[in-house]
Amino acid sequence: MTNEFGWTRSLYTMPMSIGSFLGGIGGLIIGPIMDKHGARWVMGIAIFIMGLTFILMGYVENITHHFVLQILGRTVIASTFFMVVGVVIPKWFITMRGRAIAFANLGQRLGQIAFPVMAERILSFSSWRTAWIAMGFTVWISSLIPTLALLRRQPEDYGLLPDGIDIRKESSRLEDSFNRRMVLKSQAFYLIAIAVCIQSFVTTTIHFHWFSYLTDIGISSSAAVISLSISPFVSMPISIMAGFSAEKIPVQKLMAASYYFMALSIILFLFADTNLIAHLFGFAFGIATGVLFTVMNVVWADYFGRNSIGGIRGLVSPAHMLCNSLGPLMAAWSFDLTGSYTSIFIISACLSAAGGSLLLLAKKPEISNT
Template structure:
């Protein structure tokens, strides 16, 4: 942020935005989504739902806050203020409160203060067998889920980047596009709690399949959108889908492959997601140049969630003993 406050040309801008992307969307997304599953097993879905509150709150808070800072102090000072806020607020809180695993403070997951007889036997579908990244990569499920986690990043980024232009092409204007993004955030917020509740009770691959059915429905609605009512319907479905995927895509890795090597496994998944988000907007731009609109692009991108539904249904939790994985966490 301090670097970006001193930008004087395109090279510095490239470096600055590369670092923001790497350290922001990359590291600062990976770390909490790896940290929270270390602390919860039975209540993992609900814990991730609570964590998602921060995501939706920041989506609502920071755009107007940033606009106010820029208008009041200028964009360079806005970067400095945000950088100072991290130094003063977030770093001390992290050092003071955050611990990597429950065992670091003599506790067990799910808030158990100390081990009691029978605590080592944790019921439910959540595996406490530790897979390494190499062992996980030997399973078909790993590669199917890896494709699945790429799809939302690709589809959502493509639609978000072009939503203003899409609505304009449909004769609905910028105001409708802004309303869609607001409605999406409002609907997604409570949906995460429902998803967390379901994720603690049902196999996660079914929840993933529901998520991608939602993606298909939202894209079909977007294709046929021609009025504010249909645009609102699209926003509601899209918001619900975002609520589902925020939980399902983060809980699937610890549920399937355990916690010990979660960082390396999710690190690879995060890389694939970033690649998907980087590539997503490109075909929409190409289709616009070729056909003068986005309808063909919407139809073409449907192939990704359709494929993801099939792969999700074919991806129940792998049996560790089938692959010779016996390490208990």
């Protein structure tokens, strides 16, 4: 698209960044709605809009069309998709929460494998317009019906209990639950929130410019797609391992380890001048994100309980999505100004290491009985 229309990378990226920020603000509203009414219809509407914007992207003729569709689509994605696993799954599981979130995350990983490969294959014999339309229909077919048919709010609504535990007889196994006012008094909330915002900046920066960076330095498009696909493929078994580990190891330690490993993997990325190193980076980044994207959805519920988890995550959503939007945009600006991603990738590695240190300082709070 940038080649056909002559757009700069920052101009192409800008509407996604705007949409991410608007979606973060929307999370303040969507989070409590998911707590109170569940995510089924919220997600059903979001999936329909997402698929529609993808299809309409296939008919874009100017920058205005691009801005309108990308802002709409990204706003919907940022306000719903980024929260749903971390809100719905923790309400259904307590002792087995880690593994449940890990298995739920497999769908996202499969999408990260399938969509780049599908888009690259379509581009090899057709156009970017066909690729957008195909991805839109794929979203509808794969996600809309299962969401409306299967997604539910919490087990108590259906006479069930988390993990199959009888909470009337085994109340000691229940977790404390904070409300939004209580978490604002917790130091751990702010430390985790800052770390999550750092993660959002770093991972979106890398993911959004991964393919462009590799092809710019001479890696073939097919090798770049393989590098992109290796990461989610590796992250799937790592995610399962992380989920089980999160039930036994303090979750903030696992999360911190993923931040440190991500910093090291980004340093490797800076030296990815061959197919082998590009693929090794995909492997290393897959390990880091496999742990991170699982435990990041566990940590909020483990620290603050499940009753108001949507509202609590909604408090972080504006800052989270602001960082999510700034990362790719700053990387695009850096490239447009300097012709290189080196400086922004170095900053990302340093931020990731700093985020890991913040997590180690976040001690699990307790509800005061006084």
